[in-house]
Every structure is written in C-alpha cells, then in structure tokens.
Amino acid sequence: MNKNLLALPLLAALATACHSSTTSTAGADGKPDLLHAALDTTVAPGNDFFSYANGTWIKNHPIPASENSSGIGIEVQKEVYARLREISVEAAKANAAAGSNQQKIGDFWAVGIDSVKADKLGATPLKPELDRIAALKTAADVQAEIARLIPLGVDALIGPNVQQDAKNSDKMALYLWQSGLGLPNRDYYFNTDTRTKNIRRAYLRHVANTFKLLGQDSATANAHAARVMALETTLAKSSRKLEALRDPYANYHKMSLAQLDKLTPGLDWKTWFGQLGQQRLDSVIVGQPEFYQTVGTLLKTTPLADWQAYLSWQLTHEYAPTLSRDFDQENFRFYGTVLHGATSQRPRWKRVLDMQERALGDALGQLFVKEYFKPEAKARYDTLVKNVVSSFADHIKNVDWMSAPTKVVALDKLHKITPKVGYPTKWKNYASLTIDRSSLTANVMRAHQWRYKYYEIDKLGKPVDRTEWNMTPQTYNAYYNPSNNEIVLPAAAFAVPTLLDADADDALVYGYAGASTIGHELTHGFDDEGSQFDAKGNLHEWWSKDDRKRFNQRVAVIVRQFNGYTLLDSLHINGKATAGENIADLGGIVIGLDAFKKTKQYKEGQKINGLTPVQRYFLGYALGWQMHFRDESLASQLLTDVHSPAQYRVNGPMADVPAFYEAFGVKPGQKLYIPDSARVKIW
Structure with missing residues (x-):
C-alpha cells in the first residue's frame, strides 16, 4: 500500500457526477468524449504517448498554488471533498445524540474549522x-x-x-x-x-x-x-x-x-x-x-x-x-513548499476533512456510500473484476517461461484472490472514541489513541479478521494485500469527473479500470515481491528454482529499462525500488487488453471521434495517469516512492506492448520504440 498513488482510479460509478469546467468533445451519439478532448495531436504517440494522450488536458489545468500537482486525482478529490463537506456541515448543525457518529462528525468539523479558537489556544x-x-x-x-x-x-x-x-x-x-x-x-x-x-x-x-x-x-x-x-x-x-x-x-x-x-x-x-x-x-x-x-x-x-x-x-x-496559524504555516512552509513546491496552503476546510477522514473514516464512509454508490454500480465492477481475472488466468496458462507445475499453483493463487469492491461488509465502531469541541488537537490526539488501541493492542493475539478494509470507501486509491491475498477497490476509486458511467464506452472502462487498477492490483500478487507469498498469504517459495530464475531475468530487464529514464536535471528513476509497480503496470495493460477483446465494442471495431477501440483502450489507461507535478514534488517522489512518475507509468510499459505499436503505428527511430527482442515480456 502507498498513501500517495498506489493505483489510480477506475471509472465514474458514483450515482451522480459533478460536472466541472473540463471541456470534452462528443462522439456521433452526442455523448462526451474525454479521451479525444485530452489529446495533443502535435505530439507523435510513438515519441511520447503520455503527452499525446493527456497534453491538452494538462495545458488547460495548471497546478493550483495550493497543490503539488494537478491531475485527475485532484479533480475526483474535489467531488469527494464537496460531498464530505456537505455531510459534515449538516452534522454540525444537527442536534445529534451524544456518542453517535453524527455527533462526532459534527463536533470534529465544528472545532476544526474554528481557526479563531485554534489561534487563541496556540500551543x-x-x-x-x-x-x-x-x-x-x-x-x-x-x-x-x-x-x-x-x-x-x-x-x-x-x-x-x-x-x-x-x-x-x-x-x-x-x-x-x-x-x-x-x-x-x-x-x-x-x-x-x-x-x-x-x-x-x-x-x-x-x-x-x-x-x-x-x-x-x-x-x-x-x-x-x-x-x-x-x-x-x-x-x-x-x-x-x-x-x-x-x-x-x-x-x-x-x-x-x-x-x-x-x-x-x-x-x-x-x-x-x-x-x-x-x-x-x-x-x-x-x-x-x-x-x-x-x-x-x-x-x-x-x-x-x-x-x-x-x-x-x-x-x-x-x-x-x-495548532495556531503560526505553527501551521511554518509546518506548511517546509513540508508543503520546500519539499513539494506548493506556494499557498489548501483551504482550512479541506485540511480539516483530511484529519476527520483519518479520525472517523468509516463513520463518513457509511454516509458516503449510502448517498453516492448505488448497488448497480457495485454490480458492474464486480463483473469487471471477474472478466479481468479470467483474462489473467489465460495469460498464466500461456506464458512460455513458467513450468506446468508452477502454473497450477499460480492459478490456484489467482482464483483465491479475494476482491473487495466499493465498501466493507462491516464498519469500524467508534463508540469508545470521544470527540468534542474542546480543541482540534485534543480530538486528533484521542483519535490517534483510539487507532493505536484498535490496531496495535486489541488485534495482538486475536484471530485475523480477513473481512477488514485498510482503506475507507471515499479513498481515491486501491491496494493488493499479500498476507490476505486480496485486492481492495474503494468506491471513490471508481470516479472520473464530468463523466457519467452510462456515457463511458467499454474501451475507456477496460483501459481505465481493467488495466490501471484491477489488472494492476491482481498482478501485484505475482510481481517480484508479491510472488513470494502463497495463496494463503504466507511468505513461502512456491515457484521452482528454474521458474524463479527465468522470472528474475525478466525483472532485471524492466529494472534496467526504468533505470535509464532521466528526469529534471540529472535524477533517475530507481528501477529496483519501482520494479513491483512497473511490473504491475505492464501486467495490467496486457491483461486488461485481452479482457477488452471479448467485448462487443472491440468485436464491432467502430471508431469514435476517429479513434479505434484499441486506441481508445490505451488512451483509457493513460487517462488514469492524467497528471503533472511540481519539480520539487517530482524530486521527492523519485527518492521516496516505489511508483514511477506518471509520465513513465504510461510511456514505460507502453514501449513493451506489441499491440500499442500496432495501434499507433510506432516505428524504429521514434523515442518509445524498443526492438521486439529487447522488450519486457512477463505476462
């Protein structure tokens, strides 16, 4: 798991979509087409597919002064914030019963937003x-x-x-x-x-x-x-x-x-x-x-x-x-500006919502999914997961570097991966957590103590609760947990701004959801780290020595590939540190593509806005990484994050996918071109 960008969003499955100022062209049916609207056709796909796919969107979305980046995640988060703010404001006004979740949400919000009180209290x-x-x-x-x-x-x-x-x-x-x-x-x-x-x-x-x-x-x-x-x-x-x-x-x-x-x-x-x-x-x-x-x-x-x-x-x-404004601003000056390049602080209400999320995430989540994530949406993505799992099974059966006995065990592990989609089946109970309007600091302290007791004391020596989620439904992220052999896909991860689910074609869905998140997370169970855990979630070598050797040879190629990418002045991607994520990105793309090939849209082959279904699939994947960062934030990411920067989560794996070359006519001499013999082939 990574609290930054483990696997970015799936699709707009929320019951409603807030329409921002983003422009979009429309296809022949009049439905909006985010993929076509984002294109920068002055860039050749074979030279920089990331910029070709996202260039116009990025030009039209400069980084806000209060942020270290601009991207689709920020746009989704705006919608999540708006909904959580509405929930919190209403809770603060309500005369809620003492000890209820509504009382706790309301009191946390009310004292958190009170900057005058915080300044008066100081330290x-x-x-x-x-x-x-x-x-x-x-x-x-x-x-x-x-x-x-x-x-x-x-x-x-x-x-x-x-x-x-x-x-x-x-x-x-x-x-x-x-x-x-x-x-x-x-x-x-x-x-x-x-x-x-x-x-x-x-x-x-x-x-x-x-x-x-x-x-x-x-x-x-x-x-x-x-x-x-x-x-x-x-x-x-x-x-x-x-x-x-x-x-x-x-x-x-x-x-x-x-x-x-x-x-x-x-x-x-x-x-x-x-x-x-x-x-x-x-x-x-x-x-x-x-x-x-x-x-x-x-x-x-x-x-x-x-x-x-x-x-x-x-x-x-x-x-x-x-604490008071002087402490808060000094903290922001270093951690926000020096480390990440933001030049002004985010509004206090957003910062309070972030703290409230950490303190009362499941209490907010119950209200969030009730209003914004309907059963039909969950059903759609449950089905999508099944389709991508089926495609991954076919890939395991057909790879030429894994022996037959290891394939049997690999397929067993794959089919035992538990998908958790949308929201948990049971919620955390905050009855023992006291929240009042004494001070924001006091509430955050008590919330930390509650979490410590819940996670670090009460669980020791107890049976493992395999139903539990380590993310809330309103979290814009996803993860694979090797010890539980599970993929967890929160409801908010299914959101894309300005686009209703009904208006999204399958190509976009399978590239955006099937590849960048579902296939990505499934592949984590078989990357250089996750592959060392068996179907029960135990650290145990279940591969033959020869299989592991052949796999590691392929991993070494992707490490060398990403080590070769230079950013900013002279900084390099750490190919070894990012290997697992790079493997999962590449795996997600090839697995999701074969799942997409079973759809009606692919079989009919009709173009939308001049784009073929396969082109739209690859653009759908790139949509998941539609973002750009300040130099300071990018430099920090290269030192601290096991994920490659967004541009190389698109250009890096695409350079290894033969279908990408065919779809966009990539030729020798173009920057992304890699001879077939030198491309990474894992799944």
Whole structure:
C-alpha cells in the first residue's frame, strides 16, 4: 500500500457526477468524449504517448498554488471533498445524540474549522505533553515517554506495528520497523546533490523556527535543532534504502524477547512493551536489526537534553497542523513548499476533512456510500473484476517461461484472490472514541489513541479478521494485500469527473479500470515481491528454482529499462525500488487488453471521434495517469516512492506492448520504440 498513488482510479460509478469546467468533445451519439478532448495531436504517440494522450488536458489545468500537482486525482478529490463537506456541515448543525457518529462528525468539523479558537489556544493543547518531556530525568524516563507518545501518533524513535505474520498469515504479530526521522527517508540526510543539501539546510531552519514558536530564544532553538539533526542523522545511517525495504525475507527477523534484549544489550524490552500496552508477547519480528542496535546504543549514550529536544520536536511536528496559524504555516512552509513546491496552503476546510477522514473514516464512509454508490454500480465492477481475472488466468496458462507445475499453483493463487469492491461488509465502531469541541488537537490526539488501541493492542493475539478494509470507501486509491491475498477497490476509486458511467464506452472502462487498477492490483500478487507469498498469504517459495530464475531475468530487464529514464536535471528513476509497480503496470495493460477483446465494442471495431477501440483502450489507461507535478514534488517522489512518475507509468510499459505499436503505428527511430527482442515480456 502507498498513501500517495498506489493505483489510480477506475471509472465514474458514483450515482451522480459533478460536472466541472473540463471541456470534452462528443462522439456521433452526442455523448462526451474525454479521451479525444485530452489529446495533443502535435505530439507523435510513438515519441511520447503520455503527452499525446493527456497534453491538452494538462495545458488547460495548471497546478493550483495550493497543490503539488494537478491531475485527475485532484479533480475526483474535489467531488469527494464537496460531498464530505456537505455531510459534515449538516452534522454540525444537527442536534445529534451524544456518542453517535453524527455527533462526532459534527463536533470534529465544528472545532476544526474554528481557526479563531485554534489561534487563541496556540500551543496550549500540547503543554501537558511538553511539560512531561521537560521533566525527564533518566534514560528509563525517555523510554517511558516514547511509549506514551507513540499511541499519540508521534514518530518517536521506534516503529511498532501489529500486522499479520508474513510467514503465518493466520496470526497477528508485532513488527518493529525503522522509524523516527523528520525528513522523508534516509537519503535526505546523505545525498550530496544541491537540491538535497538545500533541503537539509531548510529542514534545520524549520526545526529551529518551530522551537522558537514554542517560546525558545534564538540561541536555544538553534542548539536544539542541531541536537535533533544529529540524532536523526545517526538513525538515518542505520536505516535501509527504499529498494532494500522491498525484500520480504531480508526484512523478516523473528526473535524472542530474550533474543531482542541480546540484540540491544541493556534494554529491557518486556518492560518497554508493557508500557506500550503490548503485554501478550512471546516474540517480535524485527525488520532491520541494525537499526535497533543503533536504537539501543543511543538510549544508553545520548544526553538527556538531546532526547528532550528530539521528542519535543517530534510531538510538535506531528500536531503543528492542528495548532495556531503560526505553527501551521511554518509546518506548511517546509513540508508543503520546500519539499513539494506548493506556494499557498489548501483551504482550512479541506485540511480539516483530511484529519476527520483519518479520525472517523468509516463513520463518513457509511454516509458516503449510502448517498453516492448505488448497488448497480457495485454490480458492474464486480463483473469487471471477474472478466479481468479470467483474462489473467489465460495469460498464466500461456506464458512460455513458467513450468506446468508452477502454473497450477499460480492459478490456484489467482482464483483465491479475494476482491473487495466499493465498501466493507462491516464498519469500524467508534463508540469508545470521544470527540468534542474542546480543541482540534485534543480530538486528533484521542483519535490517534483510539487507532493505536484498535490496531496495535486489541488485534495482538486475536484471530485475523480477513473481512477488514485498510482503506475507507471515499479513498481515491486501491491496494493488493499479500498476507490476505486480496485486492481492495474503494468506491471513490471508481470516479472520473464530468463523466457519467452510462456515457463511458467499454474501451475507456477496460483501459481505465481493467488495466490501471484491477489488472494492476491482481498482478501485484505475482510481481517480484508479491510472488513470494502463497495463496494463503504466507511468505513461502512456491515457484521452482528454474521458474524463479527465468522470472528474475525478466525483472532485471524492466529494472534496467526504468533505470535509464532521466528526469529534471540529472535524477533517475530507481528501477529496483519501482520494479513491483512497473511490473504491475505492464501486467495490467496486457491483461486488461485481452479482457477488452471479448467485448462487443472491440468485436464491432467502430471508431469514435476517429479513434479505434484499441486506441481508445490505451488512451483509457493513460487517462488514469492524467497528471503533472511540481519539480520539487517530482524530486521527492523519485527518492521516496516505489511508483514511477506518471509520465513513465504510461510511456514505460507502453514501449513493451506489441499491440500499442500496432495501434499507433510506432516505428524504429521514434523515442518509445524498443526492438521486439529487447522488450519486457512477463505476462
């Protein structure tokens, strides 16, 4: 899963569509044609299919000052925001029963939107926690305070997380993952290019400015910022790179508490876990042992003043968006402008909706799907999933690099993938979560504590709930979960602005939905990482050695291909880190295409606005990546994201698809042309 762009949208299956100012040409039947309207015919498809497919739309949709990108996801999110805002405003006006979901939605919204109250409170909501940090006296106190801050959502040194055991998916296990950095990942602390060095300097100023807002004089604030930077840099040295985190075996080290104590001499983990509420422990899975060796050393050797500075910073950093305007704007200045290039902040009401979504997502989701996702829409996409699964089964049967015995197991895994479409069958219960109008900060704190208890305490030692969703229906995203062997496709992922479902031809649907999301997520079960999990969701090698060797040879080709793409001044896509997503993009395209070939539209072969059905299929796929980014955001994505930038999620896989060459007459000498012998062929 990735909270940025795991797999972008499917189609407009919402009951209604909000029509924005986007223009669209119409076909002979008078229905709008978004695909034709977006074309930039001054670009040859064989040179840059992304720009050919989306160029006119991108020219007509500059990036808003408050955003780091402009794209179809932003347009869909506008509609989602409008609906959630209406729900929230009505809830705030209602005299709802105390403890009801409506009361909680309404109170969260009312106090969140009250900027005057937030400015009056300043940093006061954090004072009790800041006072506790200031009162620390011993290393044991530091550990106890970390245990207090983690349930509050603070990224305080260690990263405990309860999830399914990768090698025993029927059991929930406690994982320890590398954590504790204020910059996006370890590379920001060490890369020597000018852009990253400037970000480091800006980060140091940002941390110091935050301390000044807490009332410290300039000299003290600068000294504390230096302490934070030094401690985080030490943590970063022991943190693994993005690509290294994708190896499930290399990041799985199961050990007893005694073994964990031995890994970090001098630390009493049993006591620490007890303070974290994790009493029912007989073992733990450590992702990166070298990181925790550093944690152990730091807790014994780092001066108390460093910990006080670090924990005060991490706490304030987490809650800055909930505090007064000065904290909020300082936080935005660095994380919004320096890191991602936005020049003005998004409206407060949108930011409050984002916080409310994290706090009460399922409560909002129940109302959202009731109003905007009708049964007939769900039925359509349930059917589409079945059609794409059937196509994938045919591909598995016909590939020439996989042996017959492995194909049998692969087909078994495919048919055991659980599709979850639209919304969950049961909703989370927020009865124990108190939401009131005291302060936005207090509500967010209690919501973090509720989530921590729900996910990190109550699930440990309990049976795995395979019906649960890790996204809400109004989330514009999708995911494949290897431990559950499932694909999850939220309702909001089916939305495309300005287009009603009835007006979308099958070519668009199969390219946009069948390829970019359904086929993409299914293929994740068989990419370089997902393929290491079996049909039951266990980390287990079910391929023959020769099959794995042949597969890895093909993966190496796609890694080299994407390593060769250069963006901005001299930045490269990380082919190894993005391999899984690139495999899934390519797989989704070829699988979705064969599913589309069974439709009436394909068989009849009639053109719409001069475009053949197959051309419209490929354009439908490109529509899913109709977006462009600020340079700052793109640079950040290249360092932190396992997904390739949007342009290369289109041009990259298309260069490997023979049907694309045929559909658009791609010839040698054009930029996307790759000789057939050098193209990636997996599914």
